[in-house]
Structure formats: structure tokens, C-alpha cells
Amino acid sequence: AQSVSQHNHHVILSEAASLELGCNYSYGGTVNLFWYVQYPGQHLQLLLKYFSGDPLVKGIKGFEAEFIKSKFSFNLRKPSVQWSDTAEYFCAVNAPYNQGGKLIFGQGTELSVKP
Amino acid sequence: DGGITQSPKYLFRKEGQNVTLSCEQNLNHDAMYWYRQDPGQGLRLIYYSQIVNDFQKGDIAEGYSVSREKKESFPLTVTSAQKNPTAFYLCASSLAATDTQYFGPGTRLTVL
Numbered sequence: 138a139q140s141v142s143q144h145n146h147h148v149i150l151s152e153a154a155s156l157e158l159g160c161n162y163s164y165g166g167t168v169n170l171f172w173y174v175q176y177p178g179q180h181l182q183l184l185l186k187y188f189s190g191d192p193l194v195k196g197i198k199g200f201e202a203e204f205i206k207s208k209f210s211f212n213l214r215k216p217s218v219q220w221s222d223t224a225e226y227f228c229a230v231n232a233p234y235n236q237g238g239k240l241i242f243g244q245g246t247e248l249s250v251k252p
Numbered sequence: 253d254g255g256i257t258q259s260p261k262y263l264f265r266k267e268g269q270n271v272t273l274s275c276e277q278n279l280n281h282d283a284m285y286w287y288r289q290d291p292g293q294g295l296r297l298i299y300y301s302q303i304v305n306d307f308q309k310g311d312i313a314e315g316y317s318v319s320r321e322k323k324e325s326f327p328l329t330v331t332s333a334q335k336n337p338t339a340f341y342l343c344a345s346s347l348a349a350t351d352t353q354y355f356g357p358g359t360r361l362t363v364l
Binding site (some may be wrong): 141146169171173179180181182183184186227229231232233238239240242243244245 | 283285287292293294295296300308326341344346351352354355357358
């Protein structure tokens with residue numbers, strides 16, 4: 138069965154530090170990959186997505202992610218975090234169409250940025 | 253103003269009662285989904301619907317039921333058979349299955 142694994146449950150950084158959140162998935166076929174963010178008290182929002190093409194994807198608020206097919210990874214990066222980036226981050230993979238296209242989520246990584 | 257609405261935001265239920273959570277979208281999306289979020293477990297799929305009048309069980313469907321009589325509406329009923337219903341419930345929709353899913357604000361259900 139497909140699964141998604143996020144390496145860190147809780148990350149604490151100071152402002153201006155660089156961020157990399159790990160995400161690995163298990164599925165050998167074609168995948169669509171997503172990072173969602175949930176700010177405190179807000180909706181789950183799409184941060185960025187990869188469907189095809191350039192494996193380096195840029196999203197909102199200065200985030201980017203790199204799809205490395207050989208490593209089954211889709212790590213999220215940001216060169217310099219801000220206090221406002223404090224949130225929970227979820228990596229997700231689409232199941233194939235014949236499984237309803239459901240999203241399979243990682244456990245989430247809580248990011249706390251200290252001012 | 254397009255989007256997904258869920259109501260109510262907070263819901264309290266006594267043990268043994270059924271309760272229905274509302275999800276409405278005006279994005280003209282064909283596919284709709286219900287997820288359950290628990291701390292440290294990410295989101296897990298309860299039910300999904302790719303088209304009106306059709307829906308499928310997700311990974312944790314036991315104790316839940318849904319209907320999809322209209323394209324824009326996908327209500328979820330949490331029945332008394334659900335053993336641990338206290339959770340945050342999120343509804344999502346997408347243009348079609350495997351397209352990007354967009355999420356509603358969620359309903360936090362607490363069983364007293």
C-alpha cells in the first residue's frame with residue numbers, strides 16, 4: 138500500500154535559519170505530490186505541488202520542493218524562515234485514479250520559528 | 253465568493269447520538285472527500301465521491317456514512333457505531349480525482 142513518511146515531527150528554528158523538511162513516499166508508479174500547510178486556526182492550504190516537468194517546484198511564500206524520483210523523495214525547503222512560518226506542514230501523494238485519487242498524507246511536521 | 257464551507261465549526265455530541273456534518277462547495281468540482289485529522293497521524297480518508305450519486309469507502313469508513321445527492325453537497329454522518337469520534341473533520345473537493353484538492357475550514361467534533 139502507498140504510504141508517506143515525514144522525517145521530523147517537530148522542528149524548532151530561529152528566524153532566518155534555513156529549513157528542510159523531509160518527505161518520502163512508497164509507490165512505484167506516476168505520482169502527484171503536494172505540500173500543504175496549516176497555520177494555527179486556519180484552513181489547510183496548498184503550498185506547492187508537483188505533477189510533471191521541472192522537478193524543482195516553487196510555491197507560495199518563498200517555499201520550494203524538489204522531486205527526486207530515484208529517492209522517492211519530495212523535500213520542502215526555504216532558505217530563510219520567518220516567525221509567520223510557524224505552522225504544521227503535510228506532505229501528500231495522490232493515489233491513482235482507480236483508487237479515487239485520494240490523498241495519502243504524512244504524519245505532519247510541526248514547525249516552530251522563534252523570533 | 254468561491255470555496256468550500258463546513259458547518260458547524262464546533263459540534264458537541266452525547267454518546268449514542270448520530271450527528272451530521274455539512275460540506276458545501278461552489279467550485280463546480282466533481283470529486284469530494286472527507287478526511288479525519290488526529291494529532292500526530294496526519295489526515296486519513298473516510299469517504300470519497302467522484303461523481304453525484306456515487307461514493308466509495310476510504311481507509312477508515314467504519315461508523316460513518318455519506319450521501320451525494322447534489323454535486324455541491326457531501327454531508328457526513330458520524331454514527332453511534334464510531335468508537336472514537338472526537339476529532340477534526342475536513343472536507344475537500346477537486347475538479348476530478350487526482351487533481352489538486354482544496355480544503356474547507358473543518359468541523360471539530362467532541363463527544364461528551
